[in-house]
Amino acid sequence: MSAVQENYLWLIPLLPLAGFLINGTLGRKLPRVVVSTVALLFTAAPAAIVAWLWVTMCSAGAPDAIEVVSRPWIAITGLTVNFAFNVDHLTLIMLAVVTGVGFLIHIYSVGYMAHEEGYWRFFAYLNLFMFFMSVLVLAANFLLLFVGWEGVGLSSYLLIGFYFKRKSAANAGKKAFVVNRIGDLGFLLAMFLLIVHFGSLDFSQIFDSITQHPEWQAQGAHFLPAICLLLVLGAAGKSAQIPLYIWLPDAMEGPTPVSALIHAATMVTAGVYMVARCHVLFNSSPLALTVVAIIGAVTAIFAASIGMVQHDIKRVLAYSTISQLGYMFLACGVGAYAAGIFHLLTHAFFKALLFLAAGSVIHALSGEQDLRKMGGLRTKTPITFWTMSAGVFAIAGIPPFAGFFSKDEILYRTFTSPNPLHITLWIVGLLTAGMTSFYMFRLWFKTFFGEQRAEQQEGSVHESSWIMLLPLVVLAFLSVVGGWIGVPSVLFGSNHIEHFLDPVFANPGAAEVVASTSGHGLELALAVISVLTALAGFYIAYLFYYQKPGTAAALAERNRPAYALVSNKYWVDELYNVALVTPLLMFTRGILELVVDRGIVDGSGAAAGATIRGLAWLERKQISGNIRSYAGWLAIGAAVVMAVMIFGRLHWGTL
Amino acid sequence: MQLALFIIFGALALGGALNLLFQRHPIHSALSLVVVMMSLAVLYWSLGAEFLAAAQVIVYSGAIMVLFVFVIMLLNAGTEHHTRGSRAAYAVGIPGAAAIFCLLSFVFLSERGALMSSNIGGDLGNGLDNIAEVSAMLFTRQLLPFEVTSILILVAILGAVVLARKEQ
């Protein structure tokens, strides 16, 4: 049976690749029905295979991990890298998210992009993204993961800049790619260090090597923290953490399904997945873990503060994504990898739902994205309203919706972690939860309640078609029940997901001890505190935006400098521009363009041309048509040849 | 005696060549060349190549040079006019020729020891006549080139006839 499974593993990434090739090459000529059928088929098939994988790997007696290795990719002395896929329980969860949510978003896109030009291009790129993301989560070594890593960055660039005729979209795509690249540099350097110190890029080899050498951590070997910090740089680029988060808000220039799939559910979670996958590596370096936790917490609260004052519905969701990713990083930073992955899972459900519902709202208002121009949609678009509400309640962390269980688990584990900063981190996390609840309900109230502020005629605001609503309903259902796989024991659940991921994150020492000694009382108390914070956020939003609609504006007026700071995103983009971009451009234009490009490169080309012309002029003078001059040149040439033959012997041996 | 032969006929050949160089009328150059060829025939004989000496006299100077003389007379070639030709020929060519001569003599003189001396006449060591030697090689091992040269001559005849024909 395992042999059969192994063969089918390759189909998971290769089917979307085939879809990309078909749609990419022939899509322009094919009718839209065929394009969407191809795209959906080649996304549904991997989803089915993943479902079958789940069944087989969850049955009794199934192995904890399957590995499939192909012919060697790089086989030189000192390094061997294979095309190898590894499926363990962590991969199963990621694959479920990628293929399942991916498939739903494909369905949604059929309806959303129905009137766009470049329809075939969209689905081609989307399938390409599915290919790379599958490779990323299935990879069994760093190099193959990096292939997927780079590939999703490429697909992201292509899809953000989908409306390439718009300058802002093209710039956003460029920005995303360049910032990602900076992170990738960190990843590459980490890989080089891994090769130097471990001689391999294989996960199992490296992790076994680390567990067999506990003295490396005890002796304070420097290379382990170095590798981890470089990997964190890469993850920060991909998962939009400080300092490389700036691309994600701009990435909202892309179509909404792209934001849902790539910038909410899957690509941005690649960094978290990588940290979780390398947990053995990170556990060996407490410094790196602390850095990860701090980055996560700071990003979470930072992004939440910006998200509170944004006016574009998609920007609010973008900053919310950054903030929630910060939570996941925080979880990994305190060693609660299972909790981080749990939050990744639930976040995929409700964030994708929120983005898709936002898309439905935008679609209903024929392209309007500004919150200040929305309102009163509750009656006009009921299904969108109910499904989006499910998402909003989930992200705010209100039980029994999905977000509560995962966020609460993170906060609990932060509070009880042995990290010296654990109280501070917990407070930051709690505040962020409150701010999350506040800005999500602000969005909820401004979009669906109150009088209609949109400049539309009454009749044109319409509900979306069933093909767009179906994924919304499915995701809403998942947002409600999705958290129930992780109900902790204190609330009479059995925390399935933690146990499911035990074979991966098997670290029996720390986690269980903490759980048993702190007792259930603490956990319950913390849960109550987080629920109260969420409800507080709801109440404040209710006050500001429903009961007394002018309060927020008045507050902003009174604290003008603070408001300006936050609404201008702390001027981070401008700071980067001045500090990094402008000097770089000056260097490029001044030195590289003028001196190197025009001077040396063009100059040598021109010099070569001038030389040839000079030689040709000389030659023209020589070919005079006179036989005797030819004979003269012949004689001298013969003399030279003879001289070379005679005297060359002395210098160069036998000639 | 071989030395005397060499000096006399070598000088004769050299003189004929120089005369060829300095004469104005082509007929004088042609006849000088005949002198050179005859001297060379004697030198061949002194080096043991009797067949070649005979061939030199009969074929080379007896037929080819006669052909040259006929053409000179046919075309009524007169003394050369002084036309300014190319400077390259003098500026580059004469030094080239001198260089070739110097290089060759340098090699020959420095290898003097390896080149040994020659006895007058004599056979090539197989006890046969020179002509027997030549024909033994020519009609057995070099038969194909021999036959090909006959075709070559045939082609040359045809070519010459065609080229020199009057336009009709």
Add this chain to the structure above:
Amino acid sequence: MVPTAYYLILAAMLFSIGIAAFLIKRNVITIFISIELMLNAVNLTFVAFAHMWHQVAGQIFVFFVMVVAAAEAAVGLAIIISIYRTRQTLNVDALDRMKS
């Protein structure tokens, strides 16, 4: 007992004189004659070496050189005749139609 080197140097001298004549003379027939002189010099070299190595191959080669020289002289003179018919001159400097 003449050293073979002397024969070779004589041949070298004849060859150089042949080249000089080729460069200096203006009548195209005289140039042909100088070519024949060069061929003769080469023949002398071959015969000298054939005598030195006691092999007949050198003399065979001379035989073939003579044959080729004959053929070449015949064709070349025919060409000269046809050139004279068209250009009415035997001055080699006047034959410069290949000028670039």
